Amino acid sequence: MPVSNNNVVASVRKGSIAQKAPGAKSNKTSSKKKDEEEGVDTGDGWDEWSHGKALTKPPDQLELTEEELKTELTRILTANNPHAPQNIVRYSFKERSYKPTSVVDQMAVHFVLDGSLLHQDSDEARRLRAKEVDTGTEPEEEKPETPATPVEDGGEVGEAGEEDRPDSVASKTDKKEPKITNQFNFSERASQTLNNPLRERSCQTEPPPRSIFSATANQWEIYDAYAEELQKQEKSKEKQKAVPSKKDNDISKKKMMLTETQSDDIGKVDKASKIFERMVNQNIFDDIAQDFKYFEDASDEFRDQEGTLLPLWKFQYDKAKRLSVAALCWNKKYQDLFAVGMGSYDFSKQGCGMLVFYSLKNSAFPEYIYPTSSGILCLDIHEQHSYLVAVGFYDGCVAVYNLKEEGVEPVYKSTAKTGKHTDPVWQVRWQNDDMDNNHNFYSVSSDGRVVSWTLVKNELVFTDIIRLSLNGAVSEGPEGAQQPSIACGTSFDFHKQIDYLFLVGTEEGKIHKCSKTYSSQYLETYDAHSMAVDAVKWNHFHPKVFISCSSDWTVKIWDHTIKTVKNNTLILLITDFFQVHVFDLNINKYEAICQQPVVAKKKTKLTHIEFNPIYPIIIVGDDRGYVTSLKLSPNLRKKPKSKKGQEMPKGPEVEVAKMEKLLSLLREPEQSTV
Numbered sequence: 243m244p245v246s247n248n249n250v251v252a253s254v255r256k257g258s259i260a261q262k263a264p265g266a267k268s269n270k271t272s273s274k275k276k277d278e279e280e281g282v283d284t285g286d287g288w289d290e291w292s293h294g295k296a297l298t299k300p301p302d303q304l305e306l307t308e309e310e311l312k313t314e315l316t317r318i319l320t321a322n323n324p325h326a327p328q329n330i331v332r333y334s335f336k337e338r339s340y341k342p343t344s345v346v347d348q349m350a351v352h353f354v355l356d357g358s359l360l361h362q363d364s365d366e367a368r369r370l371r372a373k374e375v376d377t378g379t380e381p382e383e384e385k386p387e388t389p390a391t392p393v394e395d396g397g398e399v400g401e402a403g404e405e406d407r408p409d410s411v412a413s414k415t416d417k418k419e420p421k422i423t424n425q426f427n428f429s430e431r432a433s434q435t436l437n438n439p440l441r442e443r444s445c446q447t448e449p450p451p452r453s454i455f456s457a458t459a460n461q462w463e464i465y466d467a468y469a470e471e472l473q474k475q476e477k478s479k480e481k482q483k484a485v486p487s488k489k490d491n492d493i494s495k496k497k498m499m500l501t502e503t504q505s506d507d508i509g510k511v512d513k514a515s516k517i518f519e520r521m522v523n524q525n526i527f528d529d530i531a532q533d534f535k536y537f538e539d540a541s542d543e544f545r546d547q548e549g550t551l552l553p554l555w556k557f558q559y560d561k562a563k564r565l566s567v568a569a570l571c572w573n574k575k576y577q578d579l580f581a582v583g584m585g586s587y588d589f590s591k592q593g594c595g596m597l598v599f600y601s602l603k604n605s606a607f608p609e610y611i612y613p614t615s616s617g618i619l620c621l622d623i624h625e626q627h628s629y630l631v632a633v634g635f636y637d638g639c640v641a642v643y644n645l646k647e648e649g650v651e652p653v654y655k656s657t658a659k660t661g662k663h664t665d666p667v668w669q670v671r672w673q674n675d676d677m678d679n680n681h682n683f684y685s686v687s688s689d690g691r692v693v694s695w696t697l698v699k700n701e702l703v704f705t706d707i708i709r710l711s712l713n714g715a716v717s718e719g720p721e722g723a724q725q726p727s728i729a730c731g732t733s734f735d736f737h738k739q740i741d742y743l744f745l746v747g748t749e750e751g752k753i754h755k756c757s758k759t760y761s762s763q764y765l766e767t768y769d770a771h772s773m774a775v776d777a778v779k780w781n782h783f784h785p786k787v788f789i790s791c792s793s794d795w796t797v798k799i800w801d802h803t804i805k806t807v808k809n810n811t812l813i814l815l816i817t818d819f820f821q822v823h824v825f826d827l828n829i830n831k832y833e834a835i836c837q838q839p840v841v842a843k844k845k846t847k848l849t850h851i852e853f854n855p856i857y858p859i860i861i862v863g864d865d866r867g868y869v870t871s872l873k874l875s876p877n878l879r880k881k882p883k884s885k886k887g888q889e890m891p892k893g894p895e896v897e898v899a900k901m902e903k904l905l906s907l908l909r910e911p912e913q914s915t916v
Contacts, residue, residue, distance in 0.1 A: 323348045335447040345443075520603045527605065530554050534602070534859070539875040547829045549836045549877035551822060554859065555605035557582075557869040562596050567863025569621045570852040575628040577856045578602040579609065582869055585617025585636060587849070592617055592636055597643065600869065612643055612650050622683065624672045632683045632695075634667030640685050640695060640702070654702045656695070661704035663687035668732045674741065686731040686746060692756070708761045710748060733777050739785050745802075747775025753790060755802060768805060771796060820844050822851070822862060824878055836878055840870055 330343040360367040524531055534554055542549055562584050569583030584596040595617040599610040616635040624630040629645040633652070639662050641652035656662040665688035672683045673694075682696040690710040696703045711727035730749040737743040742758040743765075751773055755766035771792035781787040791797040820843070824836035840848060840862050850863045858874045 321348060323350045325350070336445055345441075516604075519606075520601075523604050523606050527555065534857075534873060537873070539877075542875050542877040545877060547826075547835055547877060549824070549875040551824075551836060551838045551840075551860075551872040551874065551878075553840075554871040554873055555602065557600045557605055557608075557871070558867065559596075559598055559608055559611070562598060562867040565596060565617075565867045566865040567849050567867065567869060568595075568617065568619050570850045570861055570863055570869070571621055571623050572852060572855055573623050573628050574625045574855060576601075577854060580852070580861060581621055581623060581631060582863065583618035583621045583633065584867060585619055587865065589636075595635070597621070597631070597633060599645075602871070610645060612652075619666055620669045622670050622672050624681070627681070630672075630681065632670045632672060632685075634670045634685055634687075636666045638663035638665055638667060638687060638689070640667055640670060640683075642683075642697065642702070654697055654700075656702050656704065660702055661693065661706075663689050663691060663693070665689040665730070669734055671734070671736060673736070684734070684736075684744075686734045688730040688732070688749070690728040690731060692731060692734065692746060706761075707758060708746075708756055710746065710754070712750065732774050735779050735788070737780050737785070738782055745778045745780070745788060747778045747790065749774040751775060751792060751794075753778055753800075766802070766805070768800065770798060770800075820846055820848065822848070822860075822872070824874075826878070826880075828880075836875075840864075840872070841868075 326346050326348050328346065330346065331340045332343050333339075334341045360370065533552060537552065539550055539552065565584035566587055567582055568585040568587070569581075571581045571583075573579040573581070579599060579601050582598045582600065584598065586592055586595075595614040597610075597612040597614060597618060598608045601609050614633075614635065616637040616639065618633055619636055620634040622632045624632075631643045631645070633641050633643065635641070640656050642654040644653045647653055663685070667685050667687045670683055670685045672681075676682055676696065680696050680698055682694055684692060684694055684707065686692050692707045692710070694705045694707050696705070710729035710731050712729050713727055729752075731746055732749055733747040735745050744756055744758070746754045746756055747770070748754070751769070751771040753768040753770045753775060754764045755768075757765055770790050771794050773792050773794040775790055775792050778790045779788060781789070786801050786803055787799060788802060789797065789799050820841045821837055821839050823834040825831070825834050829835055841864055847865045848862055849865055852861050854860065858879050859871055860874070861869055861871050863869050
C-alpha cells in the first residue's frame, strides 16, 4: 500500500486514556434526561446495565493532573521510509568523484492483494458470461442477512411495528441491500493525494582521451620480459631467506613489508607527480622559460662588442641557507641537471654539508637531497654513468653516491682503515674504467697524496699514485722521511687526449706535470703563481695549452712544452664579491666585455661558476647557498670571423688554429695587470 508524501499532523490528548473524573455521574443523569425528552426508548433493564458497567483502572496507570490532561502533544507523521538507505553514492564523471544520491525511493509496500472484480464492459467479463451461459450456471447472489428485532415483554412483533420501523424485514424485501465495500482495497477520497511527478536528470561529459597502441612482439622481447620477471622473483626469495626466524624479527619484517607496500603505492604516482609539478612550475615561470629558449638581446647590435647577462632562474633550498656553494658540476647526459656541493669556507667553523641536485625544469625544489656529516668541497659526475657522483669532504673522506639507490647514505665511502685522506679533499675526477671494467676516480688533498679509488664490489680500494713534495715526487717509504718535504695539493686535471698525463697545483703556487706510470718524479714543474693554485685546466681543443688561476688574483695561459708563461695576469672569467667579469681574447685581451652584478647584497660573496656544456647559460653560486642561472647575450658568444668577414666553421682543427693565433698574440712583449 503506497504511503502518501504529505505530512499528517495528529493531536493526542493525554486525558483520552485516563480514568473518568468524579463528575461522571451527573453526566449520566443528564444524558438520560436528554433521551427521555427526545422520546428514545431505552428499554427495561437499561439502568441496571448502565449501573453495572463500571470502569476499571489498571494498576499501573499513570495519574495525571488537570494541566497535564489538557496538554496537547503534536506528532508529525512523514512519508519517508525509515528503511530507505541514505548513504547511496554514485560516481560523478563531471566532478570525477563519488557523490551522495539525493533522490531515494521512499515508497514502502505493506500489503498487496489482487482483486477478482472485473469491469462489466471488459472482454474478460464477456468471456466469463459466455462461459456461465454455456454451463447453465448463474452466479449466486448474496442474500442479505435479516437483523433480529427486539421483542418487547416477550411478545411478537405486530404489523404496525413492522410498517413503522424502516429497518424491518418487510421494508427490505423490495430493496436490495448495498454491497459492503472491500475493506482491503477501499481508500477514502480524502486520503488520496497527487503523487509527485518523476524527474529525470542527465548530464553529458567529455569521454576520456583514447590512444591506439600497437607493437610487434618477437621472441627476444618475450625472452627479456621473462628474464626481468625471474630476476624480481629471485630478489624476493633472497629477501625472504635473509630474514631470521625470531618472532621479534618477524614483527619487524611485517612492519618493513607494510612500509615497502606503502612506498610502492606512492612510487606508482611518483613519476606522474614530478611531471605535474614541472608543468605547474613552467606555467608559473613561463616568461623565464621563454627567455631561456628564444630571447636574444637586440641591444647588442648598438654596443659594439660588449654584452650582458640575462638573469634566469634562482635556485635555493631553505635548509641550506647557511651553507656556502663549494662545488658545481653539470650532468653530461642530462644537460638540464646539475649538482651543488654545500659546505663552508670558514675553516674555523665547520659543520654539516649537503649534496643537492637541481633541474632547470623545476626551480622550486631540488630533485635529490643528500645531507652529509661533513662539508663538501668538491664533486664530479661520471660522464657515461651519470647516476654516479664522486664527492670529496673537508674531513678527508671521499664517497660515491648512486642516484638509483634509495636512501641518503653513499654506496661507497672511505674510512681511516681504507686509506682516507688526513686533510681536506680539494678535487675529485672520474677516469676511464680499468682493465677489469671497474669504475675509478682520482682525488687530491692537502696531505700531498694523489690517490686512485677503484669501486670493487662493496668497497673502495685505494692506490697512491704520487706523493707531492717540495723538491720532487716522493715514492712510498717511512712516513717520518716524507713529512718535512710534503707539498699540499689543491687542484689537478687530466689531459683530454693523453690518458696518463695530468697536472697538479699546490698551495706553494707551483704546477707539476705528472704521469700515472712514474710516481717517483715529476715530468715538469712550473713556477706559476705566488700563492695557492686554485684551479688548473687543460684546453679542450689545443693539446698543448692549459690555464691556471690562483689566489693572487691572476689567471695565466701556458704551453706545457714551454716552461715560461705566455702572458701574465690575463683574466678570462673571474668573479669578485658580487660581480661577474667576462673576457674574450678575440676581442680585447685587456678589458672585460661584460661586468655585471649577480647578487643584490654587496656582502654576499660569489664562490663558484660553471658553463653549461650545450646551452649558452652559466650558473653562479654564492656563500648563502643560492645558485643563479644567467644567459649570455649574443655578443658574449660570437663565433670568430675570418679575414673575409665570414664565420669560421666549427671543428677541433679550427679551434687549434684559433688557439695558435691566440698564442702568437700572447707572445707580444707588452703585459697587462689587474
